[in-house]
Amino acid sequence: MQSLKEFWESRYRKMDIRESGNIGYSVRYNYWYYRAKERALLKAIKRHGIVIKGKKIADIGSGTGFIVDFLLRREPASILGVDISQKSVDYLKGKYSGHKNVNFQCLDITRSKPQGGSVYDLVDVYDVMCLIVQDEDFLQAMKHICSMVAKPGLILLVDMFPEKTVRLGDYIVSRPREDYLQILTSNAFEILEIVPQFYLFNRNISNRIIRRMVNLFPVVIYVIDGIALSLNIFGDGNKSGASFKLLVAKRK
Numbered sequence: 001m002q003s004l005k006e007f008w009e010s011r012y013r014k015m016d017i018r019e020s021g022n023i024g025y026s027v028r029y030n031y032w033y034y035r036a037k038e039r040a041l042l043k044a045i046k047r048h049g050i051v052i053k054g055k056k057i058a059d060i061g062s063g064t065g066f067i068v069d070f071l072l073r074r075e076p077a078s079i080l081g082v083d084i085s086q087k088s089v090d091y092l093k094g095k096y097s098g099h100k101n102v103n104f105q106c107l108d109i110t111r112s113k114p115q116g117g118s119v120y121d122l123v124d125v126y127d128v129m130c131l132i133v134q135d136e137d138f139l140q141a142m143k144h145i146c147s148m149v150a151k152p153g154l155i156l157l158v159d160m161f162p163e164k165t166v167r168l169g170d171y172i173v174s175r176p177r178e179d180y181l182q183i184l185t186s187n188a189f190e191i192l193e194i195v196p197q198f199y200l201f202n203r204n205i206s207n208r209i210i211r212r213m214v215n216l217f218p219v220v221i222y223v224i225d226g227i228a229l230s231l232n233i234f235g236d237g238n239k240s241g242a243s244f245k246l247l248v249a250k251r252k
Helices: 004-011 027-048 065-071 088-097 135-147 179-184 208-216 216-230
Strands: 056-058 076-083 102-106 120-125 149-159 166-168 172-175 190-197 245-249
Touching: 004 088, 027 065, 027 088, 027 149, 027 190, 027 208, 027 216, 056 065, 056 208, 056 216, 065 076, 088 102, 120 216, 135 149, 135 179, 149 172, 166 190, 190 216, 208 216
Parallel strands: 056 076, 056 120, 076 102, 120 149
Antiparallel strands: 149 245, 166 172, 190 245
16 A cells, blocks of 8 residues: 555646545536635634734645635735645645745654744644544644644644544545544643535545536535535534534634
């Protein structure tokens, strides 16, 4: 089995959003998939009064730059992007070469923290923790992430948060809220909320006709998801039927 670094180095070829998102679907689908992620992020920001302007932010798992783009539109003081893939880091350095307040480092968050020893007002961790399959590595990554946050800074972290640990293939392990709660509490954090990201995106669809329709008209999925989220049709918080959720935690 490939290491996680080898997996991402081999996956990144065109550096498009399919490769950092759901590679089994079209670019169009992934555009709306990322829009759904952004919608949940905006909801969390509004609900908790999160300020980005003038703040120091670390983005763990920068990929092709979705979160970096989102943050730059809100004028942070600085952004540090971190990714395990050297291809990603090289691409991002070129993409954001005109932004002097944006820097990138290639590292494995399970092995070390970013160089420089800085602390940040906000650390976001999108679709990273579920890709860390070994429990020891997961624990070490969480310790590194927690130590990067200033008081009273925030962590925004995405996972599925199932009731019990779920393993999907060789590269995905999603852990329950209780595992996160234990680590966060021991590092002086409190969980403020778990926000559902979406219900219908990122589902395994075996029917070829339905899959083709989803690829062609993902905006329909986006709209239906938005209605379901606003009405809490499938529940809210950790026990909702959302496939992925956004955890908001604050350092005490």
